Amino acid sequence: MSGHEFHPLVKQLLDGDITLADLPPELRGEGEAALRLLAAVDRTDISMPAVTWRVMTTLERRRRRFLPWLLAPALAIAAALVILLRPTPPAPTAALVTVRFVLVAPDAKQVSLAGTFNQWDAQVTPLVRTGATGVWTATLTLPAGQHQYAFVVDGVRWVPDPGAPAVDDGFGRRNSVLTL
Amino acid sequence: MIALLALPLTLLSLQQQAGASIAQRLAGRVSPELASLVVELGTAASARGLPIDPLIEKAIEGSAKGVPAERVATAVRLVAMQLDTAAAALREGGAVPDTLEIAAGGFAITAGLSGSDITALARTGAKAPALTVGLRVAGTLAALGVPPAEDIGLVSVTLRSGEPSADLLLLPAHVQSEVAKGVTPAQAAAGLARAAAAQARHGPPPGRGQGHPHPPAPPHP
Amino acid sequence: MRSGPQAADGEIVRAVLAGDRERYARLVERYRDRYARYAARMLGSADAAEDALQDAFVRAFDQLAQCKDPDNFIGWFFLILRNRCFAERRRNRTSASLDAANDVAAEDRTDGGAESAERRRALQLALMELTPDQREVFVLKHVEGLSYNEIAERLSTSVPSLKMRMHRAYDKLREQLRDHT
Numbered sequence: 001m002s003g004h005e006f007h008p009l010v011k012q013l014l015d016g017d018i019t020l021a022d023l024p025p026e027l028r029g030e031g032e033a034a035l036r037l038l039a040a041v042d043r044t045d046i047s048m049p050a051v052t053w054r055v056m057t058t059l060e061r062r063r064r065r066f067l068p069w070l071l072a073p074a075l076a077i078a079a080a081l082v083i084l085l086r087p088t089p090p091a092p093t094a095a096l097v098t099v100r101f102v103l104v105a106p107d108a109k110q111v112s113l114a115g116t117f118n119q120w121d122a123q124v125t126p127l128v129r130t131g132a133t134g135v136w137t138a139t140l141t142l143p144a145g146q147h148q149y150a151f152v153v154d155g156v157r158w159v160p161d162p163g164a165p166a167v168d169d170g171f172g173r174r175n176s177v178l179t180l
Numbered sequence: 181m182i183a184l185l186a187l188p189l190t191l192l193s194l195q196q197q198a199g200a201s202i203a204q205r206l207a208g209r210v211s212p213e214l215a216s217l218v219v220e221l222g223t224a225a226s227a228r229g230l231p232i233d234p235l236i237e238k239a240i241e242g243s244a245k246g247v248p249a250e251r252v253a254t255a256v257r258l259v260a261m262q263l264d265t266a267a268a269a270l271r272e273g274g275a276v277p278d279t280l281e282i283a284a285g286g287f288a289i290t291a292g293l294s295g296s297d298i299t300a301l302a303r304t305g306a307k308a309p310a311l312t313v314g315l316r317v318a319g320t321l322a323a324l325g326v327p328p329a330e331d332i333g334l335v336s337v338t339l340r341s342g343e344p345s346a347d348l349l350l351l352p353a354h355v356q357s358e359v360a361k362g363v364t365p366a367q368a369a370a371g372l373a374r375a376a377a378a379q380a381r382h383g384p385p386p387g388r389g390q391g392h393p394h395p396p397a398p399p400h401p
Numbered sequence: 402m403r404s405g406p407q408a409a410d411g412e413i414v415r416a417v418l419a420g421d422r423e424r425y426a427r428l429v430e431r432y433r434d435r436y437a438r439y440a441a442r443m444l445g446s447a448d449a450a451e452d453a454l455q456d457a458f459v460r461a462f463d464q465l466a467q468c469k470d471p472d473n474f475i476g477w478f479f480l481i482l483r484n485r486c487f488a489e490r491r492r493n494r495t496s497a498s499l500d501a502a503n504d505v506a507a508e509d510r511t512d513g514g515a516e517s518a519e520r521r522r523a524l525q526l527a528l529m530e531l532t533p534d535q536r537e538v539f540v541l542k543h544v545e546g547l548s549y550n551e552i553a554e555r556l557s558t559s560v561p562s563l564k565m566r567m568h569r570a571y572d573k574l575r576e577q578l579r580d581h582t
Contacts, residue, residue, distance in 0.1 A: 004576045011568050015542075015549070037574060040520040041543050046437040048451050049220040052429045055458040056254065057261045059422065116237050119209060120244035146287055146316050148241075158245060165323030165352060167291045170238065170255030171247045177291075179320040179349060217430075250423040257426075 010034050095144035097180045101151075103127065103161070106134025108153045115149025115178075117142050122152040148175040199223045205236050210243040210252075217253055221260055230263045231279035234286055262289040269295035273302025281308055284315035291319035297332050306339040313345040314338070320352045321369060324359070330369035337376050411472035418465055429458050432475055436482055442540045443486045445529045453489065457482040479555065487533050527577035535570035538563050 012018045013031050023031045103111055113125040117140070127136035136151075148167070151159045160166050161176035169175040202222040206215040218239045222232040238259045242252030266285025270277040272295070277285070285298050301314055318335045322328065338348055351372065358368035408416075410428065417425045433454055440450035461468075461478050468477045528536050541547045541555075549560045556563075 004579070005572045006568075006575060008568075011571055014571055015564070015567070034571075034575075036520075037524065037578060038543060040517070040524040042442070042521045042525060043544055044438070045434065046441050046447060046450070047434045048437045048447075048454060050224055051433045051437075051451060051454045051458070052426055053221060053224070053257050053260060054451075054455045055429050055462075056257050056423075056426050058455065058459050059425070059462060060254075060258065060261070114244060116241075120237075120241045122244065146284065146319075148237075165291075165320050167287075167319075167323050169241065169245075170258055171242055171245060171251060173245075175241075177320050177323050179316045179352060250421075250426065253426060254423045 006030065006034060014038060095180075096141050097144060098139060098141050099178065099180070100137060100139045101127065101149075101161070102163075103136045103151050103153075103159070104134055105136055105151075105153055105159075108134070108136065110154050111136040112152045112155075113138055113140075113149060114152050114158075115175075116147050117149070122155065127151070142178070142180060144180045147178040147180070149178060150175055202232060202236060206239060209240045211249055214239060214243065214249045214252060218256055221256060225260050225263065228264070228267075229279070229282075230260070230267060231283040231286075234259050234263060234283055259286065259290075262286045265289055265295050266298055269298035270302045273299040274305075275302040275307075275311065277302075278308055281312045281315065284312045284319070288315050288319035288322065291322040293318060293322050293328055293331070297328050300332050301335060301339070304336050304339045310339060310345055310348070313348045317348045317351050321355060321365075324352060324355055325365040326355060326369045327366050330366045330373070334369045334373040334376070337373050341376060409472065410474040414465060414468060414471035414474055417462075425462055428474060428478075432478065433458070435475075436479065439540055439545055440482065440486055442525070442528065442544050443533070443536060444489055445525060449489065453482065453485045457485045460485070476555065483537070486537075523578060524574070527574050530577055531570050531573055535566050535573065538566045539570045539574075542567065 111127040164176040166174040263286040
């Protein structure tokens with residue numbers, strides 16, 4: 001058939017109700033053309049990882065009432081084009097600073113230090129108890145920069161350093177800040 | 181059209197590199213599901229020019245603290261948002277920030293400062309590494325209880341005077357020792373700003389360079 | 402994300418309604434890519450699809466208490482996304498076509514080379530010329546691979562009326578693509 005419409009049988013072919021072999025010979029050409037049309041359908045999967053982040057921060061934003069201009073979705077897309085122009089920071093300085101950490105905890109059986117400088121591992125940096133007065137200390141050599149940490153008492157209680165600046169850790173507790 | 185076709189492929193290889201190194205740092209420290217989320221977030225953040233260390237550190241921290249994975253995921257997303265805020269604020273102030281500056285800005289926001297505060301610091305015209313240190317110190321002062329106005333005032337005047345970073349880093353300790361004498365953090369910072377503006381200088385505390393004694397904790401009641 | 406079998410959708414919905422907002426991210430993660438392709442084919446642009454998905458997930462969160470069957474969150478969410486896609490205002494024809502063309506070209510990675518990329522681009526452009534109803538039935542059947550029965554159930558309509566829409570879509574596509582070649 002001429003004209004702009006597919007033959008009804010070809011439409012059934014497109015629907016998957018019949019196969020090419022079911023078509024009469026004079027319709028095979030039209031049938032093949034129709035199947036070529038279907039073959040051009042783009043079925044590539046699309047992944048959109050940014051959606052999760054964007055949704056949750058939108059919900060979070062409405063709770064915290066951040067300034068709206070800071071969260072424009074266009075930012076994420078425009079910034080992707082800037083990747084090749086991103087400046088790289090200068091090589092980190094080699095400066096090391098020796099720092100003494102102190103916690104007064106007379107009732108503790110064990111105190112350790114966990115922070116950004118030791119992957120928050122409460123096992124690897126124990127403090128040493130000095131004398132009977134319950135003063136625990138550790139001395140570390142750390143690179144210059146920004147660090148966060150907390151003491152871990154008896155392996156379970158996370159305690160910020162009472163003498164240090166403190167920030168919200170995002171989990172309902174506080175971390176201590178060390179800026180070297 | 182050719183440029184558009186070329187760009188995604190370049191992004192792909194950079195993203196693949198970023199993803200693999202993130203996964204490596206998380207291996208064994210966070211659950212596999214959380215790790216794949218952080219790889220996703222980190223790859224996307226890296227593509228936006230943001231530092232990924234803060235994201236990785238937060239994920240490791242939450243897992244080490246035994247926090248449920250959903251909550252850790254929220255905290256990591258919050259860090260990403262804070263980094264975006266900091267980057268935008270720095271650019272708004274005329275800076276072309278590198279990843280260390282953005283990370284420092286993100287920390288300042290964690291400590292309670294706003295995008296405008298960060299923009300104000302960027303407007304001092306200070307460049308890396310001074311601006312990076314300035315942002316870290318501003319965040320630290322906020323964490324000590326210095327209100328934003330006095331905080332940014334003190335750090336700005338110090339940055340503008342071209343002080344070397346070592347002097348910036350002493351500001352929190354100065355504020356702490358003033359507070360120990362009985363003034364509020366706001367008063368301490370304002371006093372220091374006046375002194376800096378008058379070009380008076382405090383000498384370095386004893387022991388700097390040989391060791392940096394951390395202020396001892398006061399006795400528990 | 403505890404070890405063991407994953408929580409069912411219903412359990413997560415009930416937890417979120419009870420105040421555990423953060424678990425909503427689990428649902429977003431579970432389904433955002435499943436419908437990313439549908440939204441992109443419906444709207445002709447990956448960017449528009451991302452916006453639509455974000456809006457739909459936020460709206461679903463807001464209306465979560467009205468989800469009558471929490472164990473079928475996905476069916477309920479699909480309708481919200483669908484409404485959002487249908488509500489998308491058509492930008493002027495030129496810019497919509499360019500977006501569709503750029504997206505398809507950018508997504509073309511390995512198969513077929515320039516000629517099949519060109520055909521995919523042409524078909525996506527032609528799809529944008531259909532009515533949203535016609536485009537939707539075509540996308541659900543030929544991109545998402547659903548049967549007419551499955552589509553009918555999802556859209557609460559009948560198979561014969563779907564076929565009528567689809568057959569008109571076939572004819573329009575044929576007309577569009579003849580003009581292009």
